[in-house]
Amino acid sequence: xxxxxxxxxxxxxxxxxxxxxxxxxxxxxxxxxxxxxxxxxxxxxxxxxxxxxxxxxxxxxxxxxxxxxxxxxxxxxxxxxxxxxxxxxxxxxxxxxxxxxxxxxxxxxxxxxxxxxxxxxxxxxxxxxxxxxxxxxxxxxxxxxxxxxxxxxxxxxxxxxxxxxxxxxxxxxxxxxxxxxxxxxxxxxxxxxxxxxxxxxxxxxxxxxxxxxxxxxxxxxxxxxxxxxxxxxxxxxxxxxxxxxxxxxxxxxxxxxxxxxxxxxxxxxxxxxxxxxxxxxxxxxxxxxxxxxxxxxxxxx
Amino acid sequence: xxxxxxxxxxxxxxxxxxxxxxxxxxxxxxxxxxxxxxxxxxxxxxxxxxxxxxxxxxxxxxxxxxxxxxxxxxxxxxxxxxxxxxxxxxxxxxxxxxxxxxxxxxxxxxxxxxxxxxxxxxxxxxxxxxxxxxxxxxxxxxxxxxxxxxxxxxxxxxxxxxxxxxxxxxxxxxxxxxxxxxxxxxxxxxxxxxxxxxxxxxxxxxxxxxxxxxxxxxxxxxxxxxxxxxxxxxxxxxxxxxxxxxxxxxxxxxxxxxxxxxxxxxxxxxxxxxxxxxxxxxxxxxxxxxxxxxxxxxxxx
Numbered sequence: 397x398x399x400x401x402x403x404x405x406x407x408x409x410x411x412x413x414x415x416x417x418x419x420x421x422x423x424x425x426x427x428x429x430x431x432x433x434x435x436x437x438x439x440x441x442x443x444x445x446x447x448x449x450x451x452x453x454x455x456x457x458x459x460x461x462x463x464x465x466x467x468x469x470x471x472x473x474x475x476x477x478x479x480x481x482x483x484x485x486x487x488x489x490x491x492x493x494x495x496x497x498x499x500x501x502x503x504x505x506x507x508x509x510x511x512x513x514x515x516x517x518x519x520x521x522x523x524x525x526x527x528x529x530x531x532x533x534x535x536x537x538x539x540x541x542x543x544x545x546x547x548x549x550x551x552x553x554x555x556x557x558x559x560x561x562x563x564x565x566x567x568x569x570x571x572x573x574x575x576x577x578x579x580x581x582x583x584x585x586x587x588x589x590x591x592x593x594x595x596x597x598x599x600x601x602x603x604x605x606x607x608x609x610x611x612x613x614x615x616x617x618x619x620x621x622x623x624x625x626x627x628x629x630x631x632x633x634x635x636x637x638x639x640x641x642x643x644x645x646x647x648x649x650x651x652x653x654x655x656x657x658x659x660x661x662x663x664x665x666x667x668x669x670x671x672x673x674x675x676x677x678x679x680x681x682x683x684x685x686x687x688x689x690x691x692x693x694x695x696x697x
Numbered sequence: 698x699x700x701x702x703x704x705x706x707x708x709x710x711x712x713x714x715x716x717x718x719x720x721x722x723x724x725x726x727x728x729x730x731x732x733x734x735x736x737x738x739x740x741x742x743x744x745x746x747x748x749x750x751x752x753x754x755x756x757x758x759x760x761x762x763x764x765x766x767x768x769x770x771x772x773x774x775x776x777x778x779x780x781x782x783x784x785x786x787x788x789x790x791x792x793x794x795x796x797x798x799x800x801x802x803x804x805x806x807x808x809x810x811x812x813x814x815x816x817x818x819x820x821x822x823x824x825x826x827x828x829x830x831x832x833x834x835x836x837x838x839x840x841x842x843x844x845x846x847x848x849x850x851x852x853x854x855x856x857x858x859x860x861x862x863x864x865x866x867x868x869x870x871x872x873x874x875x876x877x878x879x880x881x882x883x884x885x886x887x888x889x890x891x892x893x894x895x896x897x898x899x900x901x902x903x904x905x906x907x908x909x910x911x912x913x914x915x916x917x918x919x920x921x922x923x924x925x926x927x928x929x930x931x932x933x934x935x936x937x938x939x940x941x942x943x944x945x946x947x948x949x950x951x952x953x954x955x956x957x958x959x960x961x962x963x964x965x966x967x968x969x970x971x972x973x974x975x976x977x978x979x980x981x982x983x984x985x986x987x988x989x990x991x992x993x994x995x996x997x998x
Contacts, residue, residue, distance in 0.1 A: 519912050539910065568910075581898055582911040586918040588954065589890060591973040596950040597882055598976035607980045609840065609869075610883040611820050616917040617887040621977040625970035629963050636958055643955055647948070649897040653889065654944055657937055662930050669926035672892040675899035676922045679908045 398423045398559065402455045402462040404474055406430045406439035408522060409491045410465030411530025414444045416563035419532040427455050431466075439527040456481040461489070461559060468492040469630040472501030475513070479506050487552045488513045489559075493579065493627075494634040495543045495572035511547035514556040515572060516540055517579075518565060525624075536564035543572040573638075580638035585646060587628055588639065590621040699724045699860065703756045703763040705775055707731045707740035709823060710792045711766030712831025715745045717864035720833040728756050732767075740828040757782040762790070762860060769793040770931040773802030776814070780807050788853045789814045790860075794880065794928075796844045796873035798935040812848035815857040816873060817841055818880075819866060826925075837865035844873040874939075881939035886947060888929055889940065891922040 401417060403410040406428045417423040428445030429452070430436040436448045449455050456462065456478060464474050471490055482488065488506075492498045495515050502513045520538040522529055540560040544553045557567045570578065597606050632639060656664035702718060704711040707729045718724040729746030730753070731737040737749045750756050757763065757779060765775050772791055783789065789807075793799045796816050803814045821839040823830055841861040845854045858868045871879065898907050933940060957965035 519910065521913075539912075541910070578907055578910050581901070581907050582915050586894065586914055588958075589894070589951075590918060591970045592950050592954050593887065593890070593947065594973035594977045595969045596947055598972055600882070600946075603976075606879055606882050607976070607984065609820065609842070609879050610980060610984065611840075612822075613887055613921045614883050615981075616920045617891060618977055619917045620914045621970075621973045622981065623974065625967050625974050628970050629967040632958055632966055633961060633963055636961065640955070640959060643951070643958070645901075646894065646897055647951060647955070649893050650890075650944070650948060650951075653893050654941070654948070657889075657933055657944070658941060660934060660937065662934055665933055666926050666930040668896045669892045669922075669929050671899055672895035672922045673924065673926050675904070675908070676895045676919055679911065680916075680923065683908065683911065 397421075398460045400425045400427065400459045401559075402427045402429065402459045403445060403465060404429045404455075404462065404478075405465035406435060406444055406530075407465065407526050408524065408529040408534070409518065409520075410463055411439055411442075411444045411527045412520075412532065412534035413463055413465065413491070413518075413559075413563060414439075415530055415532035416535055417559065418443075420562045422559070422562040427459070429455055435527055439530075442527055442530075444527055444530055452478040453481045456483065456486060458483075459486045461487050461555065464488065464490040467627060467630055468494050468498055468634050471498050472505050475502055475505035479509060482506070482509050482512060484512075486512060487555050489516050489556045491516065491518050492634075493517060493583075493631050495541075495575045497634040499543070499545065499572045510545065511549065512552060514542065514544060514548050514553050516542045516556055516560070517575065518560065520565075533564065535560065538565050539568050540565040541568045541570050541575055543570055543575050545572075576635050576638045577641075580635055580642045584631055584635055584639050585642045587620050587623060588632065588643065589646070590618050591625075591628070594618050594621040698722075699761045701726045701728065701760045702860075703728045703730065703760045704746060704766060705730045705756075705763065705779075706766035707736060707745055707831075708766065708827050709825065709830040709835070710819065710821075711764060712740055712743075712745045712828045713821075713833070713835035714764055714766065714792070714819075714860075714864060715740075716831050716833035717836055718860065719744075721863045723860070723863040728760070730756055736828055740831075743828055743831075745828055745831055753779045754782045757784065757787060759784075760787045762788050762856065765789065765791040768928060768931055769795050769799055769935050772799050773806050776803055776806035780810060783807070783810050783813060785813070787813060788856050790817050790857045792817065792819050793935075794818060794884075794932050795935040796842075796876045800844070800846065800873045811846065812850065813853060815843065815845060815849050815854050817843045817857055817861070818876065819861065821866075834865065836861065839866050840869050841866040842869045842871050842876055844871055844876050846873075877936050877939045878942075881936055881943045885932055885936055885940050886943045888921050888924060889933065889944065890947070891919050892926075892929070895919050895922040 401423045403414050414426045426445045428439050428448045439445050440448050466474055490498055498515055503510050506513055518540045520534050702724045704715050715727045727746045729740050729749045740746050741749050767775055791799055799816055804811050807814055819841045821835050
């Protein structure tokens, strides 16, 4: 049981965390903070938070846990603002889709207090945003990747893991750089590729005709191109090095595929397609049966 | 009302055509032909066809309409085999995912009788295959692209369009080359890109870890990589020129995107992402509301 929990950013991610803790009876008091006064009022109205404030001093007084659930590019600014009021007994965590940049920002903002910051990334999302999109069961059965720092006390890491477990999540642990490499490959690169394809088609002179005949394969391939451009700009830049590495590997792969296609190399094409089909089906059987798909999921991963 | 209809290939596509005509009371007799004796027997057992034969001579005697619903690479062989028995009053159509190659194969196989061949492509499919996957409503509200030849009589084109309308489909008309350019962009290229991504990830030394963290964005982006490697090898080769053109345009697009990412050009990335998001959402609103998505669709488009 947690005492006072502060949620900075009461939208989908932070709001769902608050609702899940409440549903589990796991927090005595939840205080909301948020740039948008409208969203903050709405979160209070919906019962997502028990009280609101725009003062980090008030919010952090006697807090057990602070979740920063804001766009990754804002994490450093928020941590710098709360640093002066961060008591030794308070643990801070985040929910950012990238981790190495967040860790660097946290070190700069918190100095020696960075030992109280336990970075984490819940692998869950939906198309919609804001307090009204928050769900108490958003994290049920979903992974949360915790990327502890060498400075973190084991008990602080345990507190963050326990809070997420109370939300129904499964805890995984990676180093921040490992995390960023993994998500560059399986999330950030696919987003970039989907944005690129839709932009490519939209810029052709006969785009209307092309879109007219796009069907279900196109729909699913490009679903993630409906995601927030600002959020994905920030994620792309925050994880630039790992993303460039994955993009270059993919460009090399496409170059091989192009050569086989140009050479009419049927067996060569089929070898790539067959390996992909086998791997996709094995993944689908192993992972999807463990975590039932939520058809409305769209945003951060 | 059609008299005798011959369906060559009684799997998902041909079987669903037969079931839809039967459900509409639109054919007096449906004869099935099929390489696999097991599938042929199953189609008869399921009532998809009224009778079966392995003789083109018997099948074509007195037939009004023949649908060739076989992999595109086999179309020429099948048309050559039926050509000697093709009476002047019989119309032949197909269901191939590519059209220029099918037209070339038809000209070679049918000679002067090519005037009786009306090429078409139903834009519908499912993950599963074979007679057991056939559905009487597979084509309900779906597009069928007819790509008539200069030699076709208007009445023959009308007969093929009428048959598909009886199945519930919406008829669109394109030239064969237009068709192939359109589907290279919105279907064939996305399939190639999805196969390439999954193969790329599967070949990495830490593939297991990567797949472990792949979530809903990856799932939808790569769903089409679960499609048949043989079918997509054939489609890739059959539509090679148009596919190379689209692939090269996409590679150029990725090169621009890579340069912006490497240069930390946030506004440049955001411009691409924003244009893509806007176009994807406009497409989704315009097209998806007109044709409700079928979540199980996977294969040919």
